[in-house]
Every structure is written in structure tokens, then in C-alpha cells.
Amino acid sequence: MAYSDFTLDRVGKVFGLTISDNVNLFANIPELSSSNWLKETLDYNVPIALGSNTEKARSELIIAPILVELRKQLNSQIALFSGIDFTVDPDKGLNGSCDFIISQSAQLLILRAPAIMLVEAKKENINAGLGQCIAEMLAAQIFNQREEYEVAEIYGVVTTGEIWKFLKLTGQLVQIDLAEYFLNNVNKILGILASAVPSV
Numbered sequence: 001m002a003y004s005d006f007t008l009d010r011v012g013k014v015f016g017l018t019i020s021d022n023v024n025l026f027a028n029i030p031e032l033s034s035s036n037w038l039k040e041t042l043d044y045n046v047p048i049a050l051g052s053n054t055e056k057a058r059s060e061l062i063i064a065p066i067l068v069e070l071r072k073q074l075n076s077q078i079a080l081f082s083g084i085d086f087t088v089d090p091d092k093g094l095n096g097s098c099d100f101i102i103s104q105s106a107q108l109l110i111l112r113a114p115a116i117m118l119v120e121a122k123k124e125n126i127n128a129g130l131g132q133c134i135a136e137m138l139a140a141q142i143f144n145q146r147e148e149y150e151v152a153e154i155y156g157v158v159t160t161g162e163i164w165k166f167l168k169l170t171g172q173l174v175q176i177d178l179a180e181y182f183l184n185n186v187n188k189i190l191g192i193l194a195s196a197v198p199s200v
Contacts, residue, residue, distance in 0.1 A: 001093030003139070006131035012174075014092070015138055021176040026166060029195045031187035038069040042186065048065065049161060055120050062161035063120065066186060067100060070193050078197055079103045081111055088139040098136055104151060104197050113149040114140040115197050118157040125167050129158035130176065137169040155196035164189050 012019050045061035059082075067080050080102055087095040098180040099120045105112035117136040133156040144151045156167035164181045167174060181189050 001098035003094065003132045003135045004096060005093060006135040008131040008134070011131045011134045011138075015172075017134070017138075017174050019134075019174045019176065021064075021178065023175050023177060024179055025168060025177040026179070026181075026188075026192045026195070027104060027123055029188070029191050031189070032073055032190035032194050034186055034190060035072070035111055036067060037072075038186070040064060041065045042183070046183070049065070055122065058161035059120055062183070063118070063159060065101065066189065067102065067193075070190055073190065074194060074197065076116075077106050079106055079108050079111075085112070085121070086111075086114075086136070086139060086143075088143050094135060094139040094142070101140075102193070102197065104149075112142060112147070113151050114154070115138050115151055116155045116157065116193065118159065121158050121160045123161075124156050124160045126160065126180070130167070131166075133158050133167060134169070137167065137174070141169060145155075153196075157193075164192075166192055 011017065042065065045065065049057040049061040071078055071080055080100065082100050083097055086098045086101065098117060101111065101114050101116035102116035103111055103113050104115045117133060117140055119129045119133040119136065137156045139156045140154045154169040158165045161184045166177045
């Protein structure tokens with residue numbers, strides 16, 4: 001097994017998780033105003049990405065610029081990793097590549113203190129990506145414990161680029177935000193992402 005093999009039901013059973021999906025986690029999180037650079041980039045890129053309608057186009061033209069903007073807004077005090085191998089426990093199926101990882105450390109060459117795991121929704125199916133995202137969040141939790149990084153909560157995102165859904169892992173409790181956030185409110189998406197790395 002690998003991260004992508006996990007469904008929501010399977011990941012809960014295999015790891016004995018409590019999964020709560022009746023929460024509104026981020027309603028009170030303030031927005032983070034995006035720069036003119038991001039506005040112009042998305043205005044130009046989004047039609048290209050939607051016209052291509054591939055995961056790769058959405059990843060490169062929509063998701064990556066938003067994450068770069070986040071790093072700029074946080075004064076480069078976080079690091080972004082894209083498409084890296086993140087094998088933590090192959091025996092448990094916690095292995096494979098991750099679409100994006102945001103760490104609480106600014107170090108770019110070595111992954112330290114992963115805090116946010118981001119999964120691109122395959123075939124634009126947000127719910128189908130939840131199991132994979134939770135598996136990656138669990139791997140991040142294990143990784144941080146082994147390396148003695150103090151990251152109490154791990155956050156997850158499943159996104160099509162246009163739609164963003166957020167999750168939070170604390171111990172054995174997974175909370176899935178009922179709300180979905182849309183690209184036309186990118187400032188709210190940036191605010192939620194920024195709130196997930198509070199030590200920055």
C-alpha cells in the first residue's frame with residue numbers, strides 16, 4: 001500500500017482514528033490579503049489551467065503560486081516541498097510521494113517539521129482524496145515524533161485548485177472541516193494556511 005491507496009474508511013480503521021466531520025474549524029480565521037503579484041498571476045494562469053483541465057496544470061498554475069505567496073507573506077520562514085518521496089513506515093502503507101508539504105522550518109534542502117500536507121484531488125474528487133491526505137498527515141505526525149519536532153497539530157488540504165477543503169489531526173482525532181473554500185476567496189485560503197503554521 002501507499003498513501004494513495006487509502007480511502008477515508010480504510011485509514012480510519014487501520015489506524016484506529018476518530019474522524020469528526022461535523023465541525024466548522026476555520027470560520028473565524030481572518031483573511032490574509034494577497035499581493036498584486038498573486039492576483040495578476042491567478043488572473044492569467046487560471047484560464048490556462050482550467051482550459052488544460054489536468055492535475056499537473058492545476059498544480060503548477062494555481063496551487064503552487066498560492067503556496068509561494070504564503071511563503072512570501074510569512075517572510076520565507078516556511079519551506080515548500082513538491083512531489084518529494086515521504087516514506088515514513090512502508091509496513092503500514094505510509095510511503096510514497098506527496099504533492100506538497102509545508103514545513104514550519106525555513107530550511108529548503110532538508111524536510112524538517114512538516115505541518116501541512118496538501119493533496120491534489122484526483123479527477124477533481126475532493127472526498128476521494130481525504131483518505132490519502134489523512135494517511136500523509138499521520139506520516140507527518142510520526143515523522144515529527146521521531147525527529148523530536150514539536151508540532152502538536154498537523155493540517156491537511158485536499159484541493160482541485162478551485163476548491164479547497166481543510167483537515168486537522170490532533171493525536172488520534174481527525175477533524176474534517178465541513179466548509180469548502182473557493183478560489184474566488186483566495187484571501188481566506190491564505191489565512192487558513194497561515195494559521196496552520198502558528199510558530200512562524
